[in-house]
Amino acid sequence: MSSVPHDLVVGGHPHAHDDHAHHPKGIMRWITTTNHKDIGTLYLWFSFTMFLVGGVMALTIRAELFQPGLQIVQPEFFNSMTTLHGLIMIFGALMPGAVGFANWLIPMQIGAPDMAFARMNNWSFWLLPPAAIMLLLSLFVPGGAASGGWTMYPPLTVQSGMGMDLTIFAVHIMGASSIMGSINIVTTILNLRAPGMTLMKMPLFCWTWLITAYLLIAVMPVLAGAVTMLLTDRHFGTSFFNAAGGGDPVLFQHVFWFFGHPEVYIIILPAFGIISEIIPSFSRKPLFGYASMVYAVAAIAILSFLVWAHHMFTTGMPAASILFYMYATMLIAVPTGVKVFNWLATMWKGAISLEAPMLFALGFLFLFVVGGFTGLILAIQPIDIQFQDTYYVVAHFHYVMVAGTLFAFFGGAYYWLPKWTGHMYNEKLADWHFWLSFIFFNVAFFPMHFLGLAGMPRRIPDYAQQFTDWNMVSTIGAFGFGLSQLVFLTAVVKCIRGGAPAPAKPWEGATTLEWTLPSPAPYHTFETPPVVK
Amino acid sequence: MDRDDPRRKAAIRTGLLLLAIALLFFFGIIASRFIDSPLVSTGVVGGAVLLYLIVAIGRHLRK
Numbered sequence: 001m002s003s004v005p006h007d008l009v010v011g012g013h014p015h016a017h018d019d020h021a022h023h024p025k026g027i028m029r030w031i032t033t034t035n036h037k038d039i040g041t042l043y044l045w046f047s048f049t050m051f052l053v054g055g056v057m058a059l060t061i062r063a064e065l066f067q068p069g070l071q072i073v074q075p076e077f078f079n080s081m082t083t084l085h086g087l088i089m090i091f092g093a094l095m096p097g098a099v100g101f102a103n104w105l106i107p108m109q110i111g112a113p114d115m116a117f118a119r120m121n122n123w124s125f126w127l128l129p130p131a132a133i134m135l136l137l138s139l140f141v142p143g144g145a146a147s148g149g150w151t152m153y154p155p156l157t158v159q160s161g162m163g164m165d166l167t168i169f170a171v172h173i174m175g176a177s178s179i180m181g182s183i184n185i186v187t188t189i190l191n192l193r194a195p196g197m198t199l200m201k202m203p204l205f206c207w208t209w210l211i212t213a214y215l216l217i218a219v220m221p222v223l224a225g226a227v228t229m230l231l232t233d234r235h236f237g238t239s240f241f242n243a244a245g246g247g248d249p250v251l252f253q254h255v256f257w258f259f260g261h262p263e264v265y266i267i268i269l270p271a272f273g274i275i276s277e278i279i280p281s282f283s284r285k286p287l288f289g290y291a292s293m294v295y296a297v298a299a300i301a302i303l304s305f306l307v308w309a310h311h312m313f314t315t316g317m318p319a320a321s322i323l324f325y326m327y328a329t330m331l332i333a334v335p336t337g338v339k340v341f342n343w344l345a346t347m348w349k350g351a352i353s354l355e356a357p358m359l360f361a362l363g364f365l366f367l368f369v370v371g372g373f374t375g376l377i378l379a380i381q382p383i384d385i386q387f388q389d390t391y392y393v394v395a396h397f398h399y400v401m402v403a404g405t406l407f408a409f410f411g412g413a414y415y416w417l418p419k420w421t422g423h424m425y426n427e428k429l430a431d432w433h434f435w436l437s438f439i440f441f442n443v444a445f446f447p448m449h450f451l452g453l454a455g456m457p458r459r460i461p462d463y464a465q466q467f468t469d470w471n472m473v474s475t476i477g478a479f480g481f482g483l484s485q486l487v488f489l490t491a492v493v494k495c496i497r498g499g500a501p502a503p504a505k506p507w508e509g510a511t512t513l514e515w516t517l518p519s520p521a522p523y524h525t526f527e528t529p530p531v532v533k
Numbered sequence: 534m535d536r537d538d539p540r541r542k543a544a545i546r547t548g549l550l551l552l553a554i555a556l557l558f559f560f561g562i563i564a565s566r567f568i569d570s571p572l573v574s575t576g577v578v579g580g581a582v583l584l585y586l587i588v589a590i591g592r593h594l595r596k
Binding site: 190 | 591
């Protein structure tokens with residue numbers, strides 16, 4: 001079963017001791033807090049702020065590419081923008097966003113009073129702002145910010161200026177934060193579940209995060225090791241990746257993508273979890289094939305470690321390796337297909353209603369499948385040789401990261417806003433947010449498929465005349481998509497400041513434990529664990 | 534959780550184990566560069582990561 005019907009929950013004090021919730025007020029509340037809900041809120045606001053910062057960088061890129069010829073920024077700055085946009089969106093917006101949802105929801109969904117290591121939880125969050133500031137400050141140091149792409153490939157990154165050192169340090173700090181957060185999540189889920197809440201009774205969101213946290217513990221240290229070696233190559237005379245000293249730059253790519261490909265799943269799996277909560281709620285049916293969903297997530301996670309070299313087909317490798325990585329990559333479509341099938345089967349003959357969370361879930365489903373199919377196309381090595389480093393790849397991963405993860409986050413935000421704030425959000429604003437985002441997202445990113453097919457390379461500040469029309473369309477879409485997010489900000493702020501009071505369970509089909517709590521969720525919850533029968 | 538809560542001790546045990554695994558992978562990937570054949574040693578670290586995942590995830594799937 002995927003969730004716990006309320007009549008099976010007995011005992012416990014869902015909001016015990018709320019009258020004793022003494023905590024500092026003002027800024028000190030947020031700096032010193034060890035409360036999982038406060039820290040979840042901090043993560044979510046940090047993530048949204050970084051999303052806006054990374055978004056401004058994306059708009060700088062798109063403004064420059066509106067038409068051929070250099071108009072707005074210098075090529076070096078353009079390269080820094082593409083690099084920082086990638087780093088900030090991945091490490092600053094998407095990952096912290098997912099951790100924000102985890103902090104808010106995992107303890108409430110498993111009936112735990114808080115995260116297992118509450119102080120470490122605070123530290124995990126407060127490492128992030130200095131790292132983000134360091135990344136942004138690198139724009140102002142001599143030589144400018146890192147400009148070799150978010151993948152930080154040597155030899156370029158061995159040779160570049162001190163902006164690269166700040167980037168490496170920031171990646172170290174954000175990696176440490178991720179590892180601590182992951183240890184906290186695994187420990188919480190394994191040790192603090194309410195009596196009767198067996199692993200196979202957990203909501204799917206908790207399952208996706210348990211597996212994501214395991215992935216993070218495995219791969220973040222590998223990335224940290226890789227950038228540490230890059231740092232010693234730069235400053236301490238080693239030659240891990242420096243060909244001039246006998247090192248191998250391609251080895252960096254292997255190590256980086258050993259982290260980088262699972263990272264894609266680290267970002268998308270929590271989104272799968274959110275979608276798996278929303279679709280049953282708004283279809284008023286239990287999730288179809290709960291056990292197969294869990295097995296599919298596990299299979300995706302393990303397979304994600306066997307496919308990294310599909311990012312490196314053009315570096316040259318033996319035919320046997322090419323075939324292995326090609327087929328292994330295609331194999332991931334099987335468990336992913338199981339998930340998509342189960343989501344569709346959940347909706348089948350359901351009493352579906354189309355509130356904003358469900359709209360975003362459907363948008364996710366439609367667009368993520370588009371991104372998945374272009375991924376399958378790129379998995380075919382002879383085709384990938386043609387598309388490598390073209391806008392086709394940019395289109396592919398934005399369909400996965402933006403329409404996949406980001407749409408799931410928006411859906412999740414609207415789904416849980418009543419529980420977080422105690423108010424219902426404005427449905428009309430949320431619907432506008434969805435439709436504007438959906439339309440402008442496709443206007444921005446669908447033409448990139450055509451540009452890539454026509455051979456336009458990525459990470460260039462200028463291009464040949466024949467690419468002009470679709471670039472103009474794409475830029476208009478990007479600005480539209482960016483401005484649409486102000487509607488989201490308005491909807492969230494309005495919801496925090498007021499609105500219709502939210503009942504404990506505003507969604508008829510919702511069945512997980514957090515909906516047994518009043519809205520807004522009290523500061524302390526489940527201090528005496530509930531018993532799940 | 535109180536200091537003598539058994540869940541607290543279990544949580545610390547789990548946390549330390551996971552931290553040890555993370556440190557092992559960090560130092561392992563760097564140490565692998567100093568072994569004669571980096572491809573073989575990287576393969577060993579990669580295999581260890583995969584084994585960890587299969588064991589870590591697999592042991593929960595039947596519960």
